Structure formats: C-alpha cells, structure tokens
Amino acid sequence: MNSTQIKHSLRAARRALSPGLRCFSGGEVTEDVPEWSAGSPHLAEEASLYVHWPYCLRRCSYCNFNKYIPKQNNDDIMTKCLQRETETLLQLSQVSCITSVFFGGGTxxxxxxxxxAAVLESVSRQVNLSHDAEVTLEVNPTPVGMSKLEDYCRAGVNRFSIGVQSLQDEHLKSLGRDHTSHEALQTIGEARRLCPGRVSVDVMFGRPKQTVESWGTELSELLRVCDDHVSLYQLTLERGTQLFKQVQSGCVTVPAEDVTAEMYQCARKTLHQRGFHQYEVSNFTRRNSVSHHNMSYWRGKQYIGVGPGAHGRFVPLGEGGVVREARTQTLEPDVWIREVQQRGHGTRRRIQLGHLELLEEVLVMGLRMTKGISHKHWELFSPTQGLHKVFGASVDVQELLQSGQLILDDRGLRCSWDGLALLDSILPALLVELERQTLQMPHTQFADGQTKTISNPR
Structure with a gap:
C-alpha cells in the first residue's frame, strides 16, 4: 500500500472507532438506495438510544470530549429539551423498540x-422500552454522585458505569479528577449493592509516572472489589488538552509505546486469571455481564443520539428516508437548546452513508469484538459480496492470515488473541481491499431483491 492509501484507511478506521463521541464524514449517495442500509427489516424497527449530558464541574487534563462548565443551573430547561429532542428523533426514525439507553457525558x-426519569418516560410514550431493557448511567465516583445512586435506580437506571480511572490519588490529581481512590471504592460498593452484576468500572493505563509493575498492582487491587465488567482505556494525548501541552513542553512524560503495549498485555492476562473473558478490544466480563448498549454499536445496529454533540446512525423513515444517516447534534448547549425549542431537535449535520461507508463501519466495529464478524452478520449488509469474496484474494490480507494475526474461516472474520492488540495496524489492509472490491462492483443486489447502480461515493 502507498502512503495515500494508508492515510485514507487509517482515517476511515479512526472515524468509526468511537460512536457517539467523535464525528466523521461519509460520502454522499447520489441515487436512491433501498432500505437495505438498516441491515434487515428487524434492524430498521429497533435502535439504541444515547443521551448526552454536556456539563462537568471541571475539565480533566486529558479530556477533549464535548463538555462545558455550567454557568447557571438550567436543569429544568435541559430536561425539557432532552425530552423534546428524544420524541422528535424517535418519530423521525420510526423505530418501534429501544433496546438500550445510555446516559453519557460530560458528567x-x-x-x-x-x-x-423524564427522558425514559418520553421514550416509553413513543416506543416500546421493555422493563428489562439495559439503562446505563455514567457515574463520577464523588460523594455527591454516590449519594444519588439509589434515586437513579428509582428513576429507571439498572446499570452503572463508574469512572474510576485510577486508584492512585496522585495520578487522579494530575489527571484533574475530582474524586479520591477511597471515594471510588465506596461508590463501587454502593453501586454493586444496588445493581449486582451490572456495574462496570473504567480504568486507564499509560498514565504519567505509571510503570508496568505499578499498573499490575493497581489492577489487582481493583479486581478484588469490582463487579463483573471492566473497561480498559489507554490514555490518549489529545491536541488542545492541558495534558497534551504539558507533555509537549516536557513538563510531563508518559510511558513509551512499547511500555503501554506491555501494560495492555499484562492487563489481559491478569483479567483472564481472575475469571474475566475479553469480548472486545477494551472490555472484559464475568458471568456474561456484557454491555448490551455497546454491543449494538459493534454489531452495526441503529442508534439515536440525543443531547448536545451526540451522534446517531439511523434511517429517517419518518421523512421518507431510505438510507442510514450519520447525524451530529449541535455542540454548544445554549445553541442546542435554542434549536430544540425552535424546531424540536438540534441536528446540525446529516450525511447519508453509502454502501462503502456502511461496510467500513461494520468492518471496523465488528473486528473490535473477539468473536469478530460472522458470515451471516456480514451478509445482512453485503448480501452478494461475502467475506471470502471481499478479502480472500488479497495478498496483504493473506499475509495477515498466514502470520496468525487474522482468522478467516467458516465462522467468519476475526482477529486472533495477538492480532486484537494490533487491530489499528491490521485495519488499513482490510479497508483498502474493501474499498477496491466494493468500487469494482457497479451493481449490487440488495436484501429486498432490487438491483441498483451505486455511484462512486468518494
């Protein structure tokens, strides 16, 4: 592959890796395409819902997410606008069932x-939200956050995701976190009491001053008290953040790339020894306590994003839409509020996803899972071009198969144990081959039996 192909492939991979958090652009479709973009009829009828709360009391030194320090208490108006946008977008999507709800942020x-409670009531008025649907809330483990856990459960939350990040108080302070390790452990205990088996903890590695040894000790301590789900995140230096500037100036150093790679492998082995099964690049579970909401992202299902800066992927059937759209809501809370009040939603950007763009997302997201992509799942989105046909003849892909990093067999396409740790370096070859094969096929037969010409989406 030449440098241009690699650059394009990496950009396509990055833009799909973080649904609901980072925006990406896809090519526009110039001709109508049937509603195959939803994958299959039942996928068009259901979606998950992401609700973004944009406010934080302070900004962490590493964070570049869409979050704001509130100037005043506007909980009432935010509640009404979240309700209204939820109702509007549900009507546009025409889905009949919301399979999961995730309240993220922000804080x-x-x-x-x-x-x-109000947002969940709005969902229930519009569509079916079963009593056992997964409803997750991200929690900052401060005394204030912990004090409201029981009230959140009464409001309808049945799963908590706790942002522990570190059990080292010195590291928490340098990261700009406003909780202590003791408060994090207390919050985990209270959450487990209220939602046993449905508490996830987030922990970060690759932090300044962190070593492989200290990371192993810290993770072992956390595993003694955590519930059945752990999410690992490698610290990423994001341009424009305080930590990025500190590292650039030489005031702070972070572990080298080979050290963070060792930390990741250390964590995988430690979690496995403690009975955790890795089911995705960053996620581990015992007793099958997977995140059903995130699974819907990785399986290429529809999701609706509500709130400032939220992202969604759904077919707007209520407007006569026939292809899946990538939607981004207005970032700034004050502007978003005005737009919701004026027209019922704050959608700032809509981009139709063409055949190639959708398959790119299915590929990139699906390979994050240890099970990878089954042939049956791929055929929902690509009924005439199977995995063997798309990837089987590629020299670059064959090298990955022969090296043992990638597996393509009767189960489907997936990374090996070693390959999963190298996913970012594996994806470029796959994305280049996917583009080559897709654009060579001017006609594609869709799941509804129709045949259409797809214009080049680039």
Missing part, C-alpha cells in the same frame, strides 16, 4: 434523577 451523574 451525567450531575443531572437530577428526575431528568433521567
């Missing part, structure tokens, strides 16, 4: 429990 544990 959604700053929201009043009545806000959570």
């Amino acid at each position: 959604p544990s700053l929201a009043h429990p009545s806000t959570i």
